[in-house]
Amino acid sequence: MGSIGLSAYGMTVSELVELASCADELGFDALWLGEHVFRPTGYGSEHPTTGTVQHHTTIVDTDTELTDPWIAHAAIAAVTSRIKLGTAVYVTALRHPLLTARATISVQEFSGGRVLFGVGSGWLEEEFTALGVPFRSRFSRTEECIDILRKSWSGAEFGHTGKHFTFDPLQVHPRPAPIPVVLGGNTPPALARAARLGDAWFASGTPTPDEAVELVTELRRLRGELGRSGDFPCYVRVATTDPDVLARYRANGIDDLVLWADTLWVGDTPDERRRNLMxxxxxxxxxTLDNATAG
Incomplete structure (x- = not known):
């Protein structure tokens, strides 16, 4: 049986905590948080998912609420018990991976192992420039970050000599804290990276059922070529709650569906928002889905 999660972006931490508390009680599978560090003034970069429906026509606008996903998820973990804590997606290339390791391990242990680390390579060049990170290196930096993060989560001592990061042996944590890596993106290179390195995949934008089937079919083909088998969740955002449309996804083996939270969490008062989400x-x-999965 599949799952239904929520994707949230442009909400304050207080709003996210309120949403997550209700979603946790109702049985939604996960809350996925998008992120940007800031809005570059007058940026000219374009999101790479050309042709795919975008829920937010302007992703970083003057009134867009931006939050740190790990601070938000720590607050969410404190008031929830079962909902998974996802990022869709976290631009890990913008930070040193040892700092990201520290944050993710802290939330993973505090939440009882509910983190889903959704990562993307980034597209907003002005964001990289302001932070002093070379934009052209973002793909190789992302892969190196994932390698260092997995070693950090292992609990073992390790050193690293790489293209972008070099440091002497160290230990980030005294015990293993494994975290699933969910690779995002719809482009051919992104799909190839997800098939090769990911524990799961998260679609960018809101692909139609036909687009989603095409993307997931290609992922499965790529994983087969690499000899990778086993469970590989494919999380896909959908634009409707229509059961007939959702059934089209599931008929093609796309079982992990994600709805935009701001289409369901609506209303002028907390009670109204809760009633609409219920x-x-x-x-x-x-x-019913949650109980079936638990059984």
Whole structure:
């Protein structure tokens, strides 16, 4: 049986905590948080998912609420018990991976192992420039970050000599804290990277059922060529709660669906927002899905 999660972006930490608390009670699978560090004034970069429907027509605008996902998820973990804590996606190339390791391990242990580390290579060149990170190196930096993060999460001592990072032997944590790496992106290089390095995949934008099937089919083909088998969740955002449309995804083996939170978490008061999310959960059979999975 599949899962239904929520994707949130442009909300304050307080709003996210309120949403997560309700979603946790209702049985939604995960809350995925998008992120940018800041809005570069007058930026000219374009999001790479040309042709795919974008829920946010302007991703970083003057009034877009930007939050640190690990601070938000730490607050969410404190008021929830079961909902998974995802990032969709975290631009890990913008930071030193040892700092990211420290944050992710802290949230992973505090939450009881609920982190899903969704990572992308980034597209907003002005963001990289302001932080002093070469934009052209973002793909190789992302791969090197993933390698260092997995070693950091292992609990073992390790040193590293690489293209972008070099340091003497160290230990980030005294015990293993494994975290699934969910690679994002729809372009051919992104799909190849996800098939080769990921524990799961998260679609960019909101692909139609036909687009999603094409992307997931290609991922499965690539994984087969690499000799990779086993569980590989493919998280896909959908634009509707229509059961017939959702059934089209599931008929093609796309079982892990994600809805935009701001289409369900609507209303002028907390009670109204909760009622609307409860109604959506009932339409979607979210509690039933959760119980079936638990059984």
């Amino acid at each position: 109604a959506a959960a009932d339409r979607l059979g979210v509690g």
